[in-house]
Amino acid sequence: MLDGHRILLIIAGGIAAYKCLELIRLLRKAGAAVTPVLTAAGAEFVTPLSVAALAGEPVHDALFDLTAEAEMGHIELSRSADLVVVAPATADLMARLATGGANDLASTLLLATDKRVLLAPAMNVRMWLHPATQRNLATLAADGVLTVGPDEGEMACGEYGPGRMAEPAAILAAIEAAFGGAxxxxxxxxxxxxxxxxxxxxxxxxxxxxxxxxxxxxxxxxxxxxxxxxxxxxxxxxxxxxxxxxxxxxxxxxxxxxxxxxxxxxxxxxxxxxxxxxxxxxxxxxxxxxxxxxxxxxxxxxxxxxxxxxxxxxxxxxxxxxxxxxxxxxxxxxxxxxxxxxxxxxxxxxxxxxxxxxxxxxxxxxxxxxxxxxxxxxxxxxxxxxxxxxxxxxxxxxx
CATH class of the missing domain: 3.40.50.10300 (CoaB-like)
Incomplete structure (x- = not known):
């Protein structure tokens, strides 16, 4: 169970973003509080309203929110959580994290956090197998970043192979395992x-x-x-x-x-x-x-x-x-x-x-x-x- 734990959930752009609605439901059922962050691309697949309704908290989506940034909101968000979860973790967001890029709220939070990060990669099979993505994955692993999935199966694009985001239940299990303690x-x-x-x-x-x-x-x-x-x-x-x-x-x-x-x-x-x-x-x-x-x-x-x-x-x-x-x-x-x-x-x-x-x-x-x-x-x-x-x-x- 995740009673008392707060999860900072970053939802990036990809068709698998719809699975995060179920993930939020499972996290809250397990006792966790969820702070949702939605990238601009992620908002093309799920709405801030649906995410906020399930999380029971407002969605954060802008780095330059004057009210929040007056209080250094990106620092507070990144450190008030017990675990940062990125689902789906796109090839682009993984690349920015691996190289230290911070040009939006999601990437800035990932760079500013002092907590463990768990990625649930989701992308086309060719993107997943590309040497650049695999190099970024190795870099992130060496930095202590955790991953769950991706699974192998049929893609939304019609191709087949590794790249499907792990199912919400598997991500929940990975989150529970990341906390250990039991x-x-x-x-x-x-x-x-x-x-x-x-x-x-x-x-x-x-x-x-x-x-x-x-x-x-x-x-x-x-x-x-x-x-x-x-x-x-x-x-x-x-x-x-x-x-x-x-x-x-x-x-x-x-x-x-x-x-x-x-x-x-x-x-x-x-x-x-x-x-x-x-x-x-x-x-x-x-x-x-x-x-x-x-x-x-x-x-x-x-x-x-x-x-x-x-x-x-x-x-x-x-x-x-x-x-x-x-x-x-x-x-x-x-x-x-x-x-x-x-x-x-x-x-x-x-x-x-x-x-x-x-x-x-x-x-x-x-x-x-x-x-x-x-x-x-x-x-x-x-x-x-x-x-x-x-x-x-x-x-x-x-x-």
Whole structure:
């Protein structure tokens, strides 16, 4: 519940703005007070009257309101709230926040606040996947900005992919998780890696592992739901980013290692990412052309950093609990047991991805938990259920 908390809700321009009316209703039902801010573009999609009626408070929409600014209203608004939520967070507003722009009330509030900020991105799939947006997302995550969504689905423009704003119930859950204070992991910092890494061969080709990122995303959400502050470091995964977490997007193993080191210290670190073991030693700066009658290119490979082993063997600043993952096709328990000892992690979840299981890239897992006490085989279950079970075990271990 959000009793006693005040949310500064910035509604930016986008068709998803209509969902904010339901979000306001849910926030007030949960006990929160809502101070609404409507951008000029946002007012093209929802009216100030409908927003004010649901919030029970007047809508703020002008930076140069003489009465408010005589009292430095933009400073007061930005700091009287307990959390600043931007929904929908457009590509433009994210870009301005990432670069420190402040040319209207919304962007000025975001720059002036001393409170945490939660973004619910919403935009066309191409805009979301554009390198500039992803760079801005990484910058914002490094600044401690939280995100929820976007979801994958059909867009108002008719295209399909990631970019749909998270549903109001998911945003409410992310808001509750941002406050923490409740749950067995309240006050704990969890670090989760997820997705594949892409190791460039040339500007258009790369080496990667098969990973959707679904398991890592589910684990991060399960830890956040138990009150943890979660830093989620992800490669280019197809699964949506988890709700209520600080998301750091990376491409390569080297970038993932740097992001992990920057996120420490942590109470628990879960390494669910499928990191490529090898990278091309010297990637080509231009596309490698296939030529008739010319032998195929020979790629010289270099070993990537072993992120799990590096963190598990840190002499200082090691997380209290380090959890690794292993995708195995044969002799699952034996290979995973040896890997746990080799890496130096406390726990290792071995996932049987033999082609006969049909699990690789799917929605289920067949997991065996390897600890110093032995092997514990879990029943085949959904990745969400696996995440919930793991989060419960982590909470018990850190109690």
């Amino acid at each position: 749950g067995p992991l309240a006050g704990r910092h969890a670090l989760v890696t997820s997705g594949p890494t892409h190791e460039p061969i040339d500007p258009v080709r790369y080496i990667a592992n098969r990973s959707s990122g679904r398991q890592g995303s589910a684990i991060a959400e399960a830890l956040a739901a138990r009150g943890a502050r979660v830093t989620f470091v992800t490669g280019p995964a197809s699964a949506p980013a988890p709700s209520g977490c600080s998301v750091v997007a990376v491409q390569s193993a080297a970038e993932m290692l740097a992001a992990v080191e920057a996120a420490l210290p942590a109470d628990v670190a879960v390494f669910a990412a499928a990191v490529a073991d090898w990278r091309v030693a010297t990637p080509s700066s231009s596309k490698i052309k296939k030529q008739a009658g010319v032998a195929a290119q020979t790629l010289e490979l270099a070993e990537n950093p072993d992120i799990l082993r590096h963190v598990a063997r840190l002499p200082t600043g090691r997380p209290r609990l380090v959890v690794g993952f292993a995708a195995e096709t044969d002799d699952v328990v034996a290979n995973a047991t040896a890997k746990r000892l080799r890496k130096g992690c406390d726990w290792l979840l071995a996932n049987d991805v033999n082609p006969s299981t049909g699990i690789m890239g799917g929605s289920e897992n067949a997991v065996t938990l390897i600890t110093g006490a032995g092997a514990e085989t879990w029943p085949r279950m959904s990745k969400r259920a696996t995440a919930e079970a793991l989060a419960d075990r982590i909470a018990e271990a850190l109690a």
